[in-house]
Amino acid sequence: MFSDAFVGLVCTDCGAxxxxxxxxPAAIAGAGPCPDCGAPRRPEYDLDGVDPDAVRAGPRAWDRDTVLPFEADSALSAAEGGTPxxxxxxxxxxxxxxxxxxxxxxxxxxGSVLDRGLAVAVTAADASGAELVACASxxxxxxxxAAYAGQVDLRSYAFVPTRSPFSNKAMVNVHGGEMKVVPGRLGDAVNALTEELQSDYVDLGAFASPFRHDGLKTVAYELLADRDWDAPDAVVLPAGTGELVVGVVDGLRECVELGLIDDLPPVYAVQADGCAPIAAAWQAGRDDTEPWETPDTIVGELEVAxxxxxxxxLAAIRETGGEAxxxxxxxxxxxxxxxxxxxTVEVGLAGGxxxxxxxALAEDGTLGSEDEAVVLxxxxxxxxxxxxRSHLMGQGV
Ligand SMILES: [Zn+2]
Known part of the structure; x- marks a missing residue:
């Protein structure tokens, strides 16, 4: 079940x-945050035995299962990754x-990058023997x-705020998932999940599962493979929970350790200014975020207070020499x-x-005519x- 290089889980704070x-195996697969200190855990790998050629090849996310927790043939998949x-x-x-x-x-x-993480996280939960997975999102x-849980007929329960797009709500049900629409914002959905869901469940929220952000690593491998392993001058991505930043930087770091690239490219994490706890902490020089008191952005997917x-x-951005x-x-x-x-590319709100x-990075001169950027x-x-469409109408279109 586990890949050869997978060593186990390690706490991101106390190191347990x-x-x-x-x-x-079921205890590892069903693990949550650190039982000692409550911090997120992450999979740990022994990359010494990993053949760099094995991670160079293959278009899809699970083609790089040598650097994922599970072997591809035991994983839930719908051909995620391999995006152009x-x-x-x-x-x-x-x-x-x-x-x-x-x-x-x-x-x-x-239709979202999160499939890379949830494919791994739902695989883990299923391997643990869980009967119910849930997350606030x-x-x-x-x-x-809901989409991946459907493959193994695993019950899933999504707690989403009222402002969640109709398409998300509809498709949770279409995939066979259960859903509670919670009045208010994401924080209310998080509280409702912990207070109202009575059955035992595996929480697949960002960083509640050690596997979800790990699955996002494959974006980093692919964006480098797409450039024939020539690191770009900037990787620009949106930030909400922080999982994408962490996953991408973990992946880039592994690529340095495997000798696939020489140095980490700067990673720039962008937030909507109506809810920007990571960027605010960055600009204040802090190592930790403070909850955003009045979150208010049209980009609901990034409204993570x-x-x-x-x-x-924050540590990941700093390590790359990027900024928030x-x-x-x-x-x-x-x-x-x-x-x-x-x-032509139909960019969603978070991608926007x-x-x-x-x-902004081009206008303020951070990036210039010599720089090649990858934007997610x-x-x-x-x-x-x-x-x-409403934005266009506001301009009279
Ligand atoms: Zn700990």
């Missing part, structure tokens, strides 16, 4: 480890950059969880529209935040096309 050799890096020459010209590629994560099975994670991966994301920054909602929507109208971040579109525009 749970070795695969010392515990029942779409060359965006018109965008590069407009921004005065050496090159821009859009890693289009909208082309995953449920702005929308995409709940949809993805108290990110469970705050300290880990904010953009305004109208700029995020404008950027999504601009990319769709010139480069990343694209607007790229704009993390979700499909068709999850909330009404918001993009």
């Amino acid at each position: 480890s749970l070795a695969a050799d010392d515990a029942e 890096s779409v060359d965006a020459p018109r965008l590069a010209d407009e921004l005065g950059l050496g090159g821009v590629a859009i890693k289009d994560e909208a082309r995953n099975p449920t 702005p929308g995409n994670a709940g949809q993805s969880m 108290d990110p469970p991966g705050g300290p880990l994301a 920054l904010t953009v305004e909602d109208p700029d995020a929507l404008e950027s999504a529209v601009a990319v769709a109208s010139t480069e 935040v990343a694209a607007a971040g790229l704009w 579109n993390t979700e499909a525009a068709t999850k909330a096309p009404d918001v993009l």
Whole structure:
């Protein structure tokens, strides 16, 4: 079941480890946060025995199972990953950059990058013998969880806030998942899950599962493979829970350790300025995030007021020499529209935040004519096309 390089789980804070050799496989697969200190745990790997050629090849996420916890033939999959890096020459010209590629994560099975993480996390929960998985989510994670749980007829329960897009809510049910729509915002859905779900369940929330952010590592491998292992000058991605930042930097670090690239490229994490606890902590020079008191952004997927991966994301950004920054909602929507109208790629709202971040980095001179950037579109525009259309209507279109 476990891959050869998988050593076990380690706490990201106190360092306590749970070795695969010392515990029942089901106990590892069903593990949550650290029982000693409550911090998130992460899978640990012995990369010494990993053949770099084995992770160079293969288009799909599970083709790189040598650096994932589970072997591909025991994993739940719907051919996630293998998304294209779409060359965006018109965008590069407009921004005065050496090159821009859009890693289009909208082309995953449920239209978001989270499929990479939930495929691994639901695989783990199923291997643990769980009868019920659950998570509180702005929308995409709940949809993805339901989608993978359906493969093994595992009960899943998504707690989503009222503002979650209709497409997410509809598809949770279409995939066979149960759902509670909680009045309010994500924090209310988180509270409702812990207070109201009475049955035993495995929490597949970001960083509640040690496996979810680990699955996101495969984005890093792929964006480098797409460039023939020539690291870009910038990786620009949106940040909400912090899991994508952490997963991508974990993956990039492994690629350095495996000798696939020489140095970590700077990772730029972009948040909507109406809910930016990670960027605010970054700008204040803090190591930990403080809960955002009045979250208010049109980009619901990123409206995470108290990110469970705050300290880990901040440390990850710092390690790469990147930064955390904010953009305004109208700029995020404008950027999504601009990319769709010139480069064909249908960028979702969260991807629009990343694209607007790229704009900001070009305008303030952080990136210039020699720089090649990879920007992540993390979700499909068709999850909330009404918001993009409304933005146009606000401009009289
Ligand atoms: Zn701990």
